[in-house]
Amino acid sequence: MYSGKRSESSATLSGLDSPVGAKVAIVTGASRGIGHGIAERLLEIGYCVVANSRHITAADTLEAGDRLKLIDGDIGSPYVAKLVVDSAIHNFGRLDLLVNNAGVFIPKPFAEYTVEDFRIATDTNLGGFLYVSQLAASQMRLQKSGHIISITSSIVAQPVAGLTASFINLTKGGLESVTRALAVEFARDGVRFNTVSPGVVNTPMHQVETHEFLKQLGPLNRLAEIAEVVDWVEFLETAPFLNGEVIHLDGGAHAGKR
């Protein structure tokens, strides 16, 4: 577990605060759930991390330190996206990994979605990808290396009868498609784009009372655990020939009807 304290062996890089050779990552939506798990794992394996969410300081779930900076704010705002990327560069000198994890799930019958639902879903799921990815990809292009991972959802590939949430398809479907487009656009710049597309994950997003219903939506009759998503993010970092990939981590839900 990362303690937030400086390790005795840490040195500085170009006068910056990052241990020499440490990789640098940004994780959005890191105050709880999947993003929190990803940020903790990256710290454990030696990364310097900039963690963002709207209330990440108040959440008090990660302790800022020499290798962890916290940035409060809505990642759908271009201003916050710039603060986050600037924090990585100013504090740690580079950026190796961006995990676009912040997202909202608004389950409703299609005809009942409101203008406000549309604004929240597009601002967070699309705007929250767009601005920070543009800035991150530009920095990575300068470095000639980097990796951008987005977290989507298995219902993009296989909508489920009885689970009406088409705004996920509308927004996260775009992320899966743009992952492929950008993997091609940035390949010669050394920047990779991949996506992890989970089924239902055991996070604070779902109230415990809904778990039994949600479990029976998937072939394996269980929820994914946060660590299973985190394992894939870590693996993708170690697999340089994987690019433009969508990893379906859903117990087979994407393969067909249960």
Ligand SMILES: NC(=O)c1ccc[n+]([C@@H]2O[C@H](COP(=O)([O-])OP(=O)(O)OC[C@H]3O[C@@H](n4cnc5c(N)ncnc54)[C@H](OP(=O)(O)O)[C@@H]3O)[C@@H](O)[C@H]2O)c1
């Ligand atoms: N849980 C699942 O079953 C499941 C399945 C498939 C895909 N996913 C995807 O996985 C990602 C994480 O899901 P989760 O279950 O871990 O969600 P969660 O428990 O609801 O946590 C969401 C995180 O995102 C942050 N966040 C929300 N809106 C934000 C914004 N506008 N700007 C910055 N941060 C924001 C929240 O913190 P603040 O409130 O402090 O902003 C929180 O840290 C989402 O993209 C979700 O769509 C989840």
